[in-house]
Amino acid sequence: MSAFHMESGSLADGRQILYYSTEPEAGRAGYADKRDLGERGRAGQVRYDRLRDEWVAVSAGRSARPQLPVACPLCPSEGDELTEIPAPDYEVAVFENRFPSFGGFDEPGPLAPTEVGPEMEIAVPASGRCEVVCFSDDHDSALVDLSPERVELVVKALAQRTAELSARGDIAQVFCFENRGVEIGVTLHHPHGQIYGYPYVTPQTRKFLAAAKRHKETTGRDLYEDILESESNGPRVIAENEHWIAFTPYAARWPFEVHVYPKERFADLAELPEEHIASFAPLYLEVLKRCDLAFPGEPMPYMSGWHQAPVGEGREWGRLRLELVSIRRGPGKVKFLASSESVMGGWVHDLGPETSADILKGAL
Template identity: 50%
Template sequence: MKRTVTHLADGRELIYFDRHDDADRSAVDTRTLPPPPQASELRRDRLLGEWVTIASHRQDRTYLPPSDQCPLDPSAPGRPTEIPASDYEVVVFENRFPSYSGRVPDDLHGATPGVGRAEVVCFSPDHDASFATLDLAQVGTVMEAWADRTAELSTLPGVQQVFCFENRGAEIGVTLAHPHGQIYAYPFVTPRTERMLSVARAHRDETGRDLFADVLASERAAGVRVVAANDLWTAFVPEAARWPFEVHLFPHRKLPDLAALSMEEREAFATLYVDVLQRLDRLFGVPMPYISAWHQAPVSTGRDLGYLHLQLFSSRRAAEKLKYLAGSEAAMGAFVNDIYPEDAARRLRAAT
């Protein structure tokens, strides 16, 4: 895998990932851009003990541009974009409107800076593609980028957790239609991860066993919620799924993060993941909006408890209906699901 590091006109880092060593990545960003914004501000919610990030500069981020003005397309004569090259395989660059960054102002005025990093991952140069339509070699390149960034971002000062994810579909709130994901390097451990690790620790103290491995083993044994599987991964609907269609993909070997995956595990994941995404798209005959979220162990705490897995979920509950976070979910965090997880799994198994 060829990895080429360059910089955009405002100094932000951009990295090309190519399967071929002869890829020419000498194109230069010719735009005139303002300097990147400084780090966001962290504020502590004293009632919940959780961090909230205030990033007011993101209010000005690009919002649903016409397809011929997409900033994630390759650059063309007279139309420079965020990617200077006229073509690419997979590319990662610092977000122009980051939630977290290393650009900390000298005078903080007592504020806690949102140090870290926010990156964009472009999965394909094809504006009309989707992750589900990528060939397996391209998925492998994306996984190489995820693993590379996980390893590198984990070494940045102040970073406590690395989160690779994709938001797909206008129904989810995506502001750019081009197939892409993001990576956040957080300066704290996120609330969901803290909660999962707390439950896993209690389970280990009580039973001496690993919580995630026990969940995987029970789902594989029951089979009723398994959507698809191979020798190295299993995809299943969790027993207490919060979303109408939610699938978790677990490797059979306990690993802390993406960087720890073997080549065989990456290839096996690619096959299974694309299969599950295609099943989701076939379910209602329309592209399924979804959030795809990699859960990785934190950088310096709880790594012995963490278990790499991917959570994939959609807000679509029927062909013409979406699930919205209403009072119980949004205000109280108490989810109510309209679809039995066993029924969701059965429908996904049948979507061949």
Template identity: 50%
Template sequence: MSDTSRVAATLADGRELIYFYDDTSRAVPPPPDLRPLPPRSDLIELRRDPLRGEWVSITAQRNDRTFLPDAAECPLCPSRDGRLSEIPASDYDVVAFENRFPSFAVPPADEPDPGPVDGQELFARRPGAGRCEVLAFSSDHDGSFAGLPARRVKTIIKAWVDRTAALSALPGVQQVYCFENRGAEIGVTLHHPHGQIYAYPLLPPRTAQVLDATREHKERTGGDLFADILKAETTAGTRVVLTGEHWTAFVPAAARWPFELHLFPHRQVGAFPELTDAERDELAEVYPRLLRACDDYYGTPLPYVAGWHQAPRGAEDSYRLHLELFSVQRAKGKLKFLAGSESGMAVWINDVLPETVAERLREVLK
């Protein structure tokens, strides 16, 4: 049986767009994209840093992406009153579409192997195959995820499930990462409430580190590192912010950021498609509550990155789906800048006691 609360369409330059609806009564045939868009030119390549052994995405065309437009020119608002945007419909609930300025994209079938940079074997290079999508949370330009009702959050979770399953199936994709950048202090280029979904054609360095840690912990103790962290945090209790039937939120003991919050499911779940209906329903209630507490922490909207880490290919049974939310705000009116030690040497220095953050979050949680 087809899903009538999900309607796919195609933009003028061939990019895929999918409407997700809160209920089937809102699902209608999508209008066409009438913009005279130029052909896509996804000039993306991966270059390997020989010192770190890491791949870097070189995406020169992203330097021309839309940057902090006025609300009247927002590309994520619906197409209304003769103004055409990235979303052809005059209204919508949730929309996912291929990013017009991606960091990764599937190259044309006939694209030749670029070979190493300057012909030097030390500087390996390959196409930046993968996919980047935008996920608009609401047609309301001035809204926020924290202000969404549980019904809408359920639709967003449904979109995360849908896109995770679809993107994970693409050839070469190693991990799917759903995230939201919020606030000018974080560096957002669009203020409309939205997130992004990256389908990485590589194993991200952060994930590789976590996999190494889980393997070492398993060999040393025989235990599941994610389960043992959750048990240790709940046993201590000093940094736990919220505990539900299926989810627990806590500030990590060794938080890197002055404001950091993690949300773990209670059982081993590798990715969004594995969540039960009960787990999705509780998440739809818990997540907005946590985001509202984030905004009440300083009494102003908190700039943050909220990233959903999912199991990479081949580690579905050992890597647990979880949220890591952090902010660069270290005090009211003060930001944490990643300077010499953090940026230069990846040695983190946190100015705020994690237990203090957890205590304050418990105070403002509603």
């Protein structure tokens, strides 16, 4: 287990920046952001979709955000190259997104209501928070290349962010994730993830909460523990250690899909004991290596996210786990999510979950 220190500073437009490190008093927060950024970006509103009973963010300003800028904004500032990171180096850095889908207002706003009236057009400000999480100051690295100690520091930073964002009052659910690969539209290749603090509980999470509640009511048992037991004894286990197990689930929907469950029950990252974070790091690095070696020479594009219990209502039915999914379906081939998946939610697994798991099991 490594040490954990945090410093908080601010950027030229008032956004917060946090430096996380394994050494104390690194003094990075003291570096001033010398850019002239003007007003900070603000999110728009969330509108109620009455046909689906869901909230949709409308964020007109975001279409102006840069695509593959020449200078990387996630590298440390150096000389005249002024970036989003004023310090000359860092271990892990987190800052508020300059083009947020949620939040950016002067004061935290209210949550989106869970009960709405009969009006056909209902909108509230898109409260919440969007943050960028830089995993390393080495532009050309990737999470899979980092040391277990660095992955541990990243997870500790995410746990600290989850705790702080959960306490704000304008966030119903904290989602920490990484999008990786040009195949899924990633515009910044510097190794990084993101955090979305949503002002509502997301549609997918609502399904999990309802399913766990129903499972308890009909069987008397905990859904996640039943899944854990069933998958542990199944043919799709990818990696396992004392505290964690990684498997392709029985009803996987993405060509490659790995769920990483803690063996004990936690609601979110903030509840994870240090030794569980320490043992997560090598296991997750093994999963990432297996993914990258599945089709040699073609690093796996992926979306990897921590599913956490919501902050308020329904929290008792949520449980921490990580899910990594990929559209890669073969060498040089990606699965497009067309009408059946994207419009109807009717998924088709072309490889078969067992075949997909076997490829990952044989990759190392």
